Amino acid sequence: MIEDIAIFAVAFGIPLALWxxxxxxGKVVHSWVKLDKTQVKALKEANRRYRAMNPQARPQGSPxxxxxxxxxxxxxxxxxxxxxxxxxxxxxxxxxxxWSEISDIYPVKIENPFTxxxxxxxxxxxxxxxxxxxxxxxxxxxxxRAHDFEKLIPILKQAMGPRWYQTYRENETLWGNFMEGDLxxxxxxxxxxxxxxxxxxxxxxxxPKPAVEGKGxxxxxxxxxxxxxxxxxxxxxxxxxxxxxxxIAGIGxxxxxxxxxxxxxxxxxxxFVFGPMLAAVGIVLIFMSRRLKPVxxxxxxxxxxxxxxxxxxxxxxxxxxxxxxxxxxxxxxxYIFRTANPRQSIxxxxxxxxxxxxxxxxxxxxxxxxxxxxxxxxPEEAVSSRKIEYGLYATATALxxxxxxxxxxxxxxxxxxxxxxxxxxxxxPIFVMLAVTYMTFRMTKMQKIVPRKLxxxxxxxxxxxxxxxxxxxxxxxxxxxxPAAPQSAIYIEPKPASSSLAPGxxxxxxxxxxxxxxxxxxxxxxxxxxxxxxxxxxxxxxxxWVADGGTxxxxxxxxxxxxxPDFAYTFEIMGSxxxxxxxISGIWADPKQENYNGGLEIYSSDVIINAxxxxxxxxxxxxxxxxxxxxxxxxxxxxxxxxxxxxxxxxRIVGNRIENCNYAMIVAEGSDALIEDNSFIDNLHGVVxxxxxxxxxxxxxxxxxxxxxxxxxxSHMVLDNNRFVNNQADTVEExxxxxxxxxxxxxxxxxxxxxxxxFWIYKEQLRKEQGQLGRFGRLKxx
Numbered sequence: 111m112i113e114d115i116a117i118f119a120v121a122f123g124i125p126l127a128l129w130x131x132x133x134x135x136g137k138v139v140h141s142w143v144k145l146d147k148t149q150v151k152a153l154k155e156a157n158r159r160y161r162a163m164n165p166q167a168r169p170q171g172s173p174x175x176x177x178x179x180x181x182x183x184x185x186x187x188x189x190x191x192x193x194x195x196x197x198x199x200x201x202x203x204x205x206x207x208x209w210s211e212i213s214d215i216y217p218v219k220i221e222n223p224f225t226x227x228x229x230x231x232x233x234x235x236x237x238x239x240x241x242x243x244x245x246x247x248x249x250x251x252x253x254x255r256a257h258d259f260e261k262l263i264p265i266l267k268q269a270m271g272p273r274w275y276q277t278y279r280e281n282e283t284l285w286g287n288f289m290e291g292d293l294x295x296x297x298x299x300x301x302x303x304x305x306x307x308x309x310x311x312x313x314x315x316x317x318p319k320p321a322v323e324g325k326g327x328x329x330x331x332x333x334x335x336x337x338x339x340x341x342x343x344x345x346x347x348x349x350x351x352x353x354x355x356x357x358i359a360g361i362g363x364x365x366x367x368x369x370x371x372x373x374x375x376x377x378x379x380x381x382f383v384f385g386p387m388l389a390a391v392g393i394v395l396i397f398m399s400r401r402l403k404p405v406x407x408x409x410x411x412x413x414x415x416x417x418x419x420x421x422x423x424x425x426x427x428x429x430x431x432x433x434x435x436x437x438x439x440x441x442x443x444x445y446i447f448r449t450a451n452p453r454q455s456i457x458x459x460x461x462x463x464x465x466x467x468x469x470x471x472x473x474x475x476x477x478x479x480x481x482x483x484x485x486x487x488x489p490e491e492a493v494s495s496r497k498i499e500y501g502l503y504a505t506a507t508a509l510x511x512x513x514x515x516x517x518x519x520x521x522x523x524x525x526x527x528x529x530x531x532x533x534x535x536x537x538x539p540i541f542v543m544l545a546v547t548y549m550t551f552r553m554t555k556m557q558k559i560v561p562r563k564l565x566x567x568x569x570x571x572x573x574x575x576x577x578x579x580x581x582x583x584x585x586x587x588x589x590x591x592x593p594a595a596p597q598s599a600i601y602i603e604p605k606p607a608s609s610s611l612a613p614g615x616x617x618x619x620x621x622x623x624x625x626x627x628x629x630x631x632x633x634x635x636x637x638x639x640x641x642x643x644x645x646x647x648x649x650x651x652x653x654x655w656v657a658d659g660g661t662x663x664x665x666x667x668x669x670x671x672x673x674x675p676d677f678a679y680t681f682e683i684m685g686s687x688x689x690x691x692x693x694i695s696g697i698w699a700d701p702k703q704e705n706y707n708g709g710l711e712i713y714s715s716d717v718i719i720n721a722x723x724x725x726x727x728x729x730x731x732x733x734x735x736x737x738x739x740x741x742x743x744x745x746x747x748x749x750x751x752x753x754x755x756x757x758x759x760x761x762r763i764v765g766n767r768i769e770n771c772n773y774a775m776i777v778a779e780g781s782d783a784l785i786e787d788n789s790f791i792d793n794l795h796g797v798v799x800x801x802x803x804x805x806x807x808x809x810x811x812x813x814x815x816x817x818x819x820x821x822x823x824x825s826h827m828v829l830d831n832n833r834f835v836n837n838q839a840d841t842v843e844e845x846x847x848x849x850x851x852x853x854x855x856x857x858x859x860x861x862x863x864x865x866x867x868x869f870w871i872y873k874e875q876l877r878k879e880q881g882q883l884g885r886f887g888r889l890k891x892x
Contacts, residue, residue, distance in 0.1 A: 137203045138182040138195055143294045144432065150199035153247045153296060157198045160246035167208040169193060175265045183256040187269050196248040197294050207244055209270050214243040214297060215278045218251070221287040241284055241294070249294045289431050289448075290477065324483065325424060326409025330464050333404075340441065340459065341399040347440035348395030355389030383513055395440070405458060407468060410483050412447065414456055422494075423559065425449065425456055427475035428482030435460070445469075454555065492561065499560040502549050503568050510545035514538040535583025536853050539576035540860060546572045547864040554871055566872045570865060577861045584854070602713065603680055606655050616640045622673070626652040629685065631659030639666040646677035650698045653680030658714070660685035664692045672696030678728060680708070686716040694722060699729035699750070709733040709755070719744055731771070734759040741766060753793070756781045763788060774814070777802045790814060796837065799825045807831050817842045
């Protein structure tokens with residue numbers, strides 16, 4: 111249990127530490143700040159010159175105020191200055207600024223671009239802020255949503271003293287809404303006065319009625335040459351994405367073949383998820399290259415086609431807020447037109463013939479509400495947008511199912527199919543519900559591509575089906591659950607063709623072997639005070655194979671060893687064997703833990719092991735499968751996994767000492783063994799009993815870290831006269847029902863939460879629809 115906790119602590123701790131480091135010490139990028147490249151460059155140069163002439167100050171004493179430093183909105187106020195993420199242009203990082211460097215402090219009014227009325231979901235319609243500017247051309251925005259101004263401002267006044275009254279511009283209120291305005295723009299780039307504040311429209315007043323209707327006259331249509339160039343760019347970009355996706359998936363396959371520990375599952379999942387996703391996007395791009403439609407510029411807006419799905423949409427100039435220039439690996443240099451919704455934009459290639467000449471005309475109309483055109487949706491567009499909506503639901507569901515299947519197959523690799531399906535029933539509904547709900551929420555910000563009014567019944571039905579799948583899978587698992595049959599599946603190495611050591615008796619010898627040792631039917635091999643050294647050059651190159659009808663004797667302080675600690679041999683007994691007063695070391699173990707982890711594998715009841723040592727096993731010391739041998743008076747120490755593991759066995763385990771192992775003993779799948787007079791000392795886990803009925807009596811359990819004995823509800827043990835000393839727990843019962851119940855509560859709660867989110871989205875759509883009806887009259891809705 112401790113190593114499981116450690117694995118998950120590292121697996122989740124590293125991303126959390128990385129997240130903390132980025133939020134606390136990383137730079138913040140305010141891409142929405144209305145500055146062009148020339149202005150940003152000028153601010154950076156002015157800041158560089160100031161820093162070259164003025165040494166960096168340091169804070170003195172304890173902070174008078176400190177809040178939210180693990181974010182981009184944190185500030186700490188000291189007696190001699192302020193520590194916060196000041197921005198130079200569009201980028202900021204934590205820096206200490208002395209009060210002498212503060213040049214101006216402005217009150218700011220921020221409008222919420224997503225609502226005009228206060229809401230518990232979308233926040234207040236407006237809120238206050240302070241914009242602090244420095245002589246070094248930096249700016250800081252302090253929001254009242256992140257800091258209590260009733261506490262903050264008195265502390266600022268106290269710390270700054272007369273400097274506050276010299277720098278506070280009470281009558282020069284700035285304005286912004288994170289889409290436009292003067293937020294984080296230094297006064298050297300704003301110019302004189304506060305022109306934006308004069309243009310503010312009081313809250314509650316209706317916007318002016320549109321001055322235009324419809325698309326207007328067609329001014330420019332993308333030429334066939336431009337469409338051809340765009341199609342070629344789509345093909346190149348698609349081919350690149352396919353190649354990168356295949357490469358990423360190939361890296362995932364290579365990592366999987368390296369048998370990395372479970373800690374790296376999340377890394378593997380990223381390779382297996384994002385690789386196919388990129389390849390799929392590349393395929394779609396190549397497919398869409400044949401279905402491109404021309405971009406059209408009208409008097410009142412721009413008509414274009416969605417990159418995926420072929421849906422044609424129209425942006426009126428009043429909806430578009432600004433133009434920026436960017437480049438991407440598909441289209442190269444483009445103009446990006448952004449709307450008030452940060453997730454909606456339109457890109458037009460700079461090389462589009464005739465378009466650059468129209469930019470000045472377009473700029474004059476951008477962001478003006480009188481140029482917002484009433485939306486009309488044709489029947490064909492309605493059908494297309496609805497198909498995209500349903501396709502996104504299906505994509506989210508398929509991706510969630512793929513990720514959950516990958517997670518379960520990796521976690522339960524080599525386990526019975528019933529266990530894999532049970533795990534899938536527990537995990538997949540959670541992934542599906544989260545993915546579909548998130549996709550639905552995202553689509554509320556994609557109203558140009560999907561319908562204005564989403565069909566909430568579809569994601570709600572998917573969530574209901576996922577919840578039903580959870581209960582059905584759990585019900586089937588509980589219905590078919592029963593104690594395992596006495597016989598367990600086994601895997602035995604192929605029988606060697608010959609033997610490098612002839613049958614017979616070897617006394618007081620040291621024998622080096624370079625190939626398989628086969629004790630075939632009717633043969634006897636006896637080692638007396640003999641060292642048998644396996645000269646291996648690779649793992650599992652050869653080993654000892656005792657066939658049914660063969661007999662092996664190892665006694666009188668004999669040793670079976672590997673010549674190299676890096677390589678291990680196999681040791682499998684299907685016939686008769688007596689191993690007495692000897693040492694067995696260097697046996698192979700399955701690193702994937704699919705073959706019950708390996709070890710000395712016993713498949714015969716005619717086996718006696720007595721007074722023998724099994725030190726430092728890679729994983730298992732002894733594996734007993736469907737047989738009833740006797741293991742007595744022996745010592746198994748420092749096993750990487752299980753000291754003794756048995757399946758379908760009625761073995762006699764008497765008088766042994768098992769110490770410093772991961773698991774001292776696994777008793778599974780109908781193993782009705784006798785476990786008597788043994789000592790289990792200093793193991794991470796003691797004896798684990800699963801669907802078995804062993805007799806465990808007169809044993810000594812000391813210092814076992816997690817527990818001495820653990821059993822499930824399907825097991826029926828006899829516990830008698832055992833002694834427990836300083837174990838973390840003496841006997842622990844596994845409750846599969848508890849786990850199922852906990853998963854059930856979590857899954858149902860998650861389903862209810864997702865349905866509530868969908869209901870909120872539905873109500874928000876109704877509210878927006880009513881608002882649109884009040885403004886424009888009835889809209890055509892798909």
